Amino acid sequence: xxxxxxxxxxxxxxxxxxxxxxxxxxxxxxxxxxxxxxxxxxxxxxxxxxxxxxxxxxxxxxxxxxxxxxxxxxxxxxxxxxxxxxxxxxxxxxxxxxxxxxxxxxxxx
Numbered sequence: 001x002x003x004x005x006x007x008x009x010x011x012x013x014x015x016x017x018x019x020x021x022x023x024x025x026x027x028x029x030x031x032x033x034x035x036x037x038x039x040x041x042x043x044x045x046x047x048x049x050x051x052x053x054x055x056x057x058x059x060x061x062x063x064x065x066x067x068x069x070x071x072x073x074x075x076x077x078x079x080x081x082x083x084x085x086x087x088x089x090x091x092x093x094x095x096x097x098x099x100x101x102x103x104x105x106x107x108x109x
Contacts, residue, residue: 008039011031011039012039016031026045026048027043027045028046028059029041029042029044030044032061040063043061043068044060044061045059045060046058046059
């Protein structure tokens with residue numbers, strides 16, 4: 001049975017908005033509501049850690065190859081990488097500052 005045939009069979013067994021895990025870590029198949037009798041499947045991409053635990057509660061639905069290619073371009077863009085690296089550095093500085101505030105000695109009267 002081809003992958004397309006397996007997906008069609010899989011989709012007919014699923015309810016709208018139901019997701020099923022795949023063998024690819026962080027990638028699920030989602031059945032979306034459709035107009036008419038067409039099957040409407042999407043990839044649901046949920047970032048995970050090395051152990052497969054979700055890093056984010058909700059994922060991103062990708063419904064076309066065009067969307068997939070667009071996401072790939074974004075993720076491979078050096079400026080986007082630089083942007084997220086700097087955002088993460090800002091968060092780390094904030095966490096360090098908050099930790100220092102928690103360890104300050106309090107003079108009680």
